[in-house]
Amino acid sequence: MLRSKRLTAALLCGLVCLTGCSGAPSIGDTPDTPGTPDATAAPAAPDLPIETAPVEETPADPGLVYYITGHGCHAPEDVTRLADAFAARGYDWEAGTIDAIPDEAAAVILNAPTEDITSDDQAILDAYLDNGGVFAIVLPASESEMRYKYLGYLMESYCVILDYDRVTETNTDRNVGDAIIVDQIGPPEGMRVDNYPVEQMCMNDVRSFHIAYRENFTNIHHETFLESAESAVGTPCGGTEDDPITYTDECLYTMLYSRDDSRHNSSIIACGSADFLLDENADAPAYVGTRDWFAAAVQFMEEYY
Numbered sequence: 001m002l003r004s005k006r007l008t009a010a011l012l013c014g015l016v017c018l019t020g021c022s023g024a025p026s027i028g029d030t031p032d033t034p035g036t037p038d039a040t041a042a043p044a045a046p047d048l049p050i051e052t053a054p055v056e057e058t059p060a061d062p063g064l065v066y067y068i069t070g071h072g073c074h075a076p077e078d079v080t081r082l083a084d085a086f087a088a089r090g091y092d093w094e095a096g097t098i099d100a101i102p103d104e105a106a107a108v109i110l111n112a113p114t115e116d117i118t119s120d121d122q123a124i125l126d127a128y129l130d131n132g133g134v135f136a137i138v139l140p141a142s143e144s145e146m147r148y149k150y151l152g153y154l155m156e157s158y159c160v161i162l163d164y165d166r167v168t169e170t171n172t173d174r175n176v177g178d179a180i181i182v183d184q185i186g187p188p189e190g191m192r193v194d195n196y197p198v199e200q201m202c203m204n205d206v207r208s209f210h211i212a213y214r215e216n217f218t219n220i221h222h223e224t225f226l227e228s229a230e231s232a233v234g235t236p237c238g239g240t241e242d243d244p245i246t247y248t249d250e251c252l253y254t255m256l257y258s259r260d261d262s263r264h265n266s267s268i269i270a271c272g273s274a275d276f277l278l279d280e281n282a283d284a285p286a287y288v289g290t291r292d293w294f295a296a297a298v299q300f301m302e303e304y305y
Helices: 009-019 080-088 119-130 149-156 285-304
Strands: 064-068 092-096 105-111 134-138 160-162 165-169 179-184 201-204 209-211 220-227 232-236 253-260 266-271
Touching: 064 080, 080 092, 080 285, 105 119, 105 285, 119 134, 119 149, 119 266, 134 149, 134 285, 149 160, 149 266, 160 266, 165 179, 179 285, 201 285, 209 253, 220 285, 253 285, 266 285
Parallel strands: 064 092, 064 105, 105 134, 134 266
Antiparallel strands: 160 209, 165 232, 179 201, 179 220, 220 253, 253 266
8 A cells, every 4th residue: 555645734834833934924914904913813824735545556466377288288178276276366377388478477387298398498488587487397207218308407407406206105104095295395484375284285196306506506596395204215217317316215305496596586396296286186185285385386486586
């Protein structure tokens, strides 16, 4: 709300007494008896500013979430509940190809591509990010030997490395059907979540990510949104690694963000599971909170920075 600063009438009258007022009669110059003081004459009222009602600021439109089609991604008609989740947060929703990303897009989502992006796609996405965009990349575990070359280059520019693994739980208490329980980190101050904490937040077909040092690391700010327990194991899965690594005895990052303050605070969000975003799982108790967490994370990165 805009607040107008106003002087009160009492303060203005005080200023009149100190500085004089051109509209007040002078002693010895009254209308009735020229040259004679009139003790009963009242000074003219000073001109006071007209009070106006405070102006309400119109809330800014949160903007547009752009959902990428092609590259083997889940089709827009399969994630209508995700679109509804963003609509509930005030966002418009549009789907289309990478080469049609609108300049005004507040956030862009690439959901479970089974094909790599091209070098031209990477250039378009880099240009979008250079202007301060938010790019959410959803990459579940996959047994395909295909490696995400250009998508990997883009992620590495934010010091994020995607692991070619599948995260499973050795602790049976943390298995829910074919999904595993993951832990919420946060939420960061300013993140709008509908349900926190969620008793069971789950992911399935989970991939992990890690942060690596690169020459621009001093410009990078990163935090984890979701992670496994130390009882989880990241077993090699997919890709083509000469010396695949098995990750044990550590919390594995299953959803994180990385922000580059040298690129207008643009950021990427890496999420290692996709089924919780599908309409067919929209009402599954294990996934409702995870979907809300994802939408809240995108909104947080888009609004806060």
